[in-house]
Amino acid sequence: MLxxxxxxxxxxxxxxxxxxxxxxxxxxxxxxxAAYALVPLGLVMTGAVDWIADTAFSPVAWAGFGVLGVAWLLFLSTRAVERRRGGRAESAGGDDVPRAVAPGASAPSRAVTAKPKAxxxxxxxxxDIEAIxxxxxx
Structure with missing residues (x-):
């Protein structure tokens, strides 16, 4: 009411x-x-003020906002770690082999040097390059 x-x-x-x-x-x-002055009146008429007042004094609502904040921080921290690593996932063996983007894709090709003949x-x-x-x- 207030x-x-x-x-x-x-x-x-x-x-x-x-x-x-x-x-x-x-x-x-x-x-x-006048437009700014009509906003609070419109909020009262729609019932948004009652909802905001009920939310502001509800401990469950504040706990919900806290949980949402923790989830948001987890999303941000995992995103920052991904960017720092350069998109590579941590492997169990500790080797820094880049993972395939698609699950069915093959591993990146490696350059193979020809062994000299006997x-x-x-x-x-x-x-052959010198000849060309x-x-x-x-």
Whole structure:
């Protein structure tokens, strides 16, 4: 009951200030003040003020807000950890192998270097590249 009375008084005062602004030929300002002044009256008429008053004095509602806050903090902290890791999930073995995005996808391909043949030295595996460069005069 007290909340409705306060909201009605605030609306009446706001409409009075809007009337003064309109008298001074500030019609745009008067319309804006009147719009703000009608909000508390509309909240009283819809019953939102009763709901807010009941929620503000309810310990169960405050506990619910606390639970929602904890859930929100958990979401934020897990998101921050994901960003810090770069999208990699923690594996049981501790290796940093990136996981596949889709469950059925294959693991990332690894570059395989060709082993030198028995009579070939380790530095000769670029011979085909050297041949192509010589062919083009580079």
């Amino acid at each position: 909340a409705e009375t306060i909201c009605s008084a605030v609306s009446a005062a706001g409409l009075g200030i809007a009337a003064v602004a309109a008298y001074r030929k500030r019609f745009l300002s008067a319309a804006r003040i 009579g070939q030295a380790a530095g000769d595996d670029f011979s 460069l010589k062919k083009h005069g580079i």
